[in-house]
Amino acid sequence: MFSDLVFGPLKSRRLGVSLGINLLPHAGKICSFECIYCECGWTQKPATEAHLPKREDIYSALEAKLKELKGTPLEPESLTFSGNGEPTLHPQFAEIIDDVIELRDKYCPKAVVSVLTNGTMIGKQEVFDALCKIENNIIKLDGGTLQCINDIDQPKVPYDLDKYIGQLQQFNGDLTIQTLFLRGTHNGKVIDNTTPTEVGAWLQHLVKIKPRLVMMYVIERATPEENLEKISRSELEAIAQQVNKLGIKTKIYV
Numbered sequence: 001m002f003s004d005l006v007f008g009p010l011k012s013r014r015l016g017v018s019l020g021i022n023l024l025p026h027a028g029k030i031c032s033f034e035c036i037y038c039e040c041g042w043t044q045k046p047a048t049e050a051h052l053p054k055r056e057d058i059y060s061a062l063e064a065k066l067k068e069l070k071g072t073p074l075e076p077e078s079l080t081f082s083g084n085g086e087p088t089l090h091p092q093f094a095e096i097i098d099d100v101i102e103l104r105d106k107y108c109p110k111a112v113v114s115v116l117t118n119g120t121m122i123g124k125q126e127v128f129d130a131l132c133k134i135e136n137n138i139i140k141l142d143g144g145t146l147q148c149i150n151d152i153d154q155p156k157v158p159y160d161l162d163k164y165i166g167q168l169q170q171f172n173g174d175l176t177i178q179t180l181f182l183r184g185t186h187n188g189k190v191i192d193n194t195t196p197t198e199v200g201a202w203l204q205h206l207v208k209i210k211p212r213l214v215m216m217y218v219i220e221r222a223t224p225e226e227n228l229e230k231i232s233r234s235e236l237e238a239i240a241q242q243v244n245k246l247g248i249k250t251k252i253y254v
Helices: 055-069 093-107 125-132 146-153 161-169 196-209 233-244
Strands: 006-012 016-022 078-082 112-117 136-140 176-180 182-186 189-192 213-217 228-230 250-253
Touching (some): 016 055, 055 093, 093 112, 093 125
Parallel strands (some): 078 112, 213 250
Antiparallel strands (some): 006 016
């Protein structure tokens, strides 16, 4: 769990020198998923909107940190929304995006703004519009079938896969898809999004979405479900080759 509104900078395997922005409370997670691989662990003590940080506090914390880092070797390459759950659940997410763009332009104009999101809020126009303003809207798609996504991501909100793919298409290719590949068991059930059936269905979704990039990665940190397996580089590369054949760029992280 992250205890600060702004944390890092950290060396990210995907985003370089990344300064994290946490719109969620340190007292507990707020998320619309309960992913079996989440680095923040299970939602043991759910927080509420009453615990969410205020927009002005986030602004002040970020400005102070950017002033401190400006012109140093740790000046961030990415201002990254992540933290203790799903950032787009903050009711002022869109306004905070505008604040971060303003501060980025003032203190570290070479940095990109990145949002790591599970995509459950992109049906809200203000969230969609905010994600369209930034350089790195990195949106989750962890399987090809609804059953596999339910098993891995365990949505806590209504989740219609066909509707979701349609929403992703609305970005007109200006988005990055992120997928974590794994296999293992959870509650005695075998889970594997690397099978030919799952990968085939996932590839069909990518054809419709036409993302500018697909980020493919494997388990890096401890997971709340202990019975999960980190797949090999060769397996990930083989899946990436199939994506490349579609004319879609990939990056893998192992």
